[in-house]
Amino acid sequence: MTIAEKILAIHAGKSSVSPKEIVDARIDYVMVNDVTGLPAFEVFEEFKASSIIENTVLIQDHYVPNKDVASAEQAKSMREFAGKYKIGNHFDVGRGGVCHQIMIEHGFAAPGRLIVGADSHTCSYGALGALSTGIGSSEAASAMATGELWFKVPETQKFVVDGKLGKYVMGKDIILHIIGDIGVSGSLYKSMEFYGSTIESLQLSDRITISNMAIEAGAKCGIIPPDDAVFNYLKNRVIGEYTPVYADEASEYDDTFEYNAGEIETMVAKPHLPENVVPASEIDVEIDQAYLGSCTNGRIEDMRAAAEILKGRKVHPDVRMIVVPASKSVFEQALRERLIEVFMDADAYVAGPTCGACLGGYMGVLAEGERCISSTNRNFIGRMGHKDSEVYLANPAVVAASAVTGRITDPNDLESS
Amino acid sequence: MVEKCIKGRVWKFSDNVDTDQIIPAKYLVTGDRRELAKHAFENVRPEFADDVREGDIIVGGKNFGSGSSREHAPRALLGAGITCVIAPSFARIFYRNSINIGLPLVECDVDAEDGNVLAVDFEDGKIVNADTGDVYTFPPLPDFLMKLLDVGLIENTKRKLKGTNG
Ligand code: SF4
Numbered sequence: 260m261t262i263a264e265k266i267l268a269i270h271a272g273k274s275s276v277s278p279k280e281i282v283d284a285r286i287d288y289v290m291v292n293d294v295t296g297l298p299a300f301e302v303f304e305e306f307k308a309s310s311i312i313e314n315t316v317l318i319q320d321h322y323v324p325n326k327d328v329a330s331a332e333q334a335k336s337m338r339e340f341a342g343k344y345k346i347g348n349h350f351d352v353g354r355g356g357v358c359h360q361i362m363i364e365h366g367f368a369a370p371g372r373l374i375v376g377a378d379s380h381t382c383s384y385g386a387l388g389a390l391s392t393g394i395g396s397s398e399a400a401s402a403m404a405t406g407e408l409w410f411k412v413p414e415t416q417k418f419v420v421d422g423k424l425g426k427y428v429m430g431k432d433i434i435l436h437i438i439g440d441i442g443v444s445g446s447l448y449k450s451m452e453f454y455g456s457t458i459e460s461l462q463l464s465d466r467i468t469i470s471n472m473a474i475e476a477g478a479k480c481g482i483i484p485p486d487d488a489v490f491n492y493l494k495n496r497v498i499g500e501y502t503p504v505y506a507d508e509a510s511e512y513d514d515t516f517e518y519n520a521g522e523i524e525t526m527v528a529k530p531h532l533p534e535n536v537v538p539a540s541e542i543d544v545e546i547d548q549a550y551l552g553s554c555t556n557g558r559i560e561d562m563r564a565a566a567e568i569l570k571g572r573k574v575h576p577d578v579r580m581i582v583v584p585a586s587k588s589v590f591e592q593a594l595r596e597r598l599i600e601v602f603m604d605a606d607a608y609v610a611g612p613t614c615g616a617c618l619g620g621y622m623g624v625l626a627e628g629e630r631c632i633s634s635t636n637r638n639f640i641g642r643m644g645h646k647d648s649e650v651y652l653a654n655p656a657v658v659a660a661s662a663v664t665g666r667i668t669d670p671n672d673l674e675s676s
Numbered sequence: 677m678v679e680k681c682i683k684g685r686v687w688k689f690s691d692n693v694d695t696d697q698i699i700p701a702k703y704l705v706t707g708d709r710r711e712l713a714k715h716a717f718e719n720v721r722p723e724f725a726d727d728v729r730e731g732d733i734i735v736g737g738k739n740f741g742s743g744s745s746r747e748h749a750p751r752a753l754l755g756a757g758i759t760c761v762i763a764p765s766f767a768r769i770f771y772r773n774s775i776n777i778g779l780p781l782v783e784c785d786v787d788a789e790d791g792n793v794l795a796v797d798f799e800d801g802k803i804v805n806a807d808t809g810d811v812y813t814f815p816p817l818p819d820f821l822m823k824l825l826d827v828g829l830i831e832n833t834k835r836k837l838k839g840t841n842g
Contacts, residue, residue, distance in 0.1 A: 281818065297707055298748070306833055308837055395772060395777075397747060397773070444739035444765060447768070479768055619700070
């Protein structure tokens with residue numbers, strides 16, 4: 260069995276499962292955020308359930324601090340729900356950050372676990388060897404009430420990346436390269452598993468970026484076999500015990516894709532699909548905004564990559580750069596390392612953790628015709644604002660280099676100029 | 677109960693219709709179907725909310741419903757009176773959400789234009805385009821999902837809770 264098959268089999272109490280089989284499986288954690296929470300709470304009340312599973316996590320991140328009265332009401336409903344059912348795992352403003360970063364930082368995500376979240380990028384925890392996947396609000400409520408959910412066992416695709424990455428090439432570029440190759444529905448309903456020397460050499464933050472964007476290829480999950488990088492990260496962090504799960508030698512894969520890391524450059528996904536990928540060096544487009552943040556690339560390692568480029572430089576006068584560390588602890592670490600100072604000296608605007616601009620919610624929304632280079636994961640029509648605005652996806656180093664020149668720029672070209 | 681046979685007017689969409697197109701993020705401050713329906717497809721088909729009629733059908737391209745997990749998307753379509761979405765493939769969370777809240781989906785590659793009338797028979801797995809006369813077949817949903825669609829996730833969960841709680 261593959262990793263996804265094994266995790267589902269274990270949680271369904273079966274000795275084996277096969278692709279396309281539908282199983283009822285026990286879930287380890289269920290998470291909702293402030294947007295998907297409200298509909299889930301309403302549905303939960305309809306069940307008249309006598310209890311809620313202990314492993315419920317509530318995270319305020321999309322529209323907080325509240326952008327208007329409606330979002331304030333929404334956030335309030337989460338507070339009230341947390342109070343009524345005595346849910347300790349409630350991360351409100353000032354204590355948390357972007358939901359997926361919190362799920363990882365606070366030790367909810369761990370190898371071998373089956374985790375669902377009412378947010379599509381729940382697949383991020385695959386980087387720690389979990390099977391985690393996005394679900395809807397009603398089924399999140401159902402999972403909170405019963406501790407179980409139905410799953411269709413996915414087919415698994417194997418992705419092998421070998422070799423050494425070039426300078427400024429990050430996890431983001433690997434996943435953009437893969438999506439550019441297989442397309443936005445290249446892994447529809449499937450589990451992606453990542454292998455190879457390049458993946459093994461990546462720091463955890465880059466692996467999380469890869470798993471985070473599995474959904475951008477349509478996948479159910481994107482799993483990386485856990486190793487010491489994961490076990491060390493989880494020391495003194497993980498809640499409870501966990502058991503790593505690995506694929507059998509004789510696993511059956513739907514397909515295998517092989518890539519040479521040396522051929523992967525810093526990449527940019529042009530509007531309006533993450534599959535519209537070109538090397539950053541081959542695109543020359545003026546930008547109005549540069550955004551560094553999100554569950555894709557808002558970690559301390561991403562802040563470092565951008566600060567390295569911005570240090571001693573200024574953001575181009577015609578560009579607004581917005582920096583949003585993905586969580587309270589990323590923010591604190593960036594302060595300690597004086598990265599926030601680097602950003603502010605460069606004239607970037609730094610804000611506390613929120614999803615805000617990433618989904619065109621508030622705080623960084625684009626006007627008609629404006630273009631943004633962004634470290635996020637989606638460049639759909641109107642994703643960050645006006646329907647005629649444009650989002651270009653890239654890694655944090657490319658975002659920083661582009662902020663400096665005012666045009667989409669490969670950081671390697673910045674050095675030589 | 678979901679009807680076994682429906683007939684409706686087509687709204688045609690292309691490939692990769694994402695949930696941001698179905699319902700833009702700025703309206704995600706309510707879970708109410710009718711309220712959400714007022715803004716369905718606002719950025720890409722501004723006339724949709726006003727012109728859509730009870731019983732209409734959406735025919736999409738591949739990977740329909742990609743993007744965010746927002747259940748608000750199928751809720752907005754139900755609120756608009758859509759009775760079925762037909763597409764060669766669906767994004768998986770949209771698929772789950774739709775079945776769970778009782779919006780039937782059909783995986784089938786159908787040639788149809790805006791305004792064509794389609795008849796869909798869920799049990800027999802048959803679609804007829806009344807304007808062109810073309811007939812299409814599709815494998816009906818697996819039993820488990822058919823039942824879920826029929827009963828609805830909420831009722832299904834209630835039954836389960838009763839069962840386990842004695
Ligand atoms: S940062 Fe963006 S992609 Fe991540 S959870 Fe928030 S809105 Fe979604």
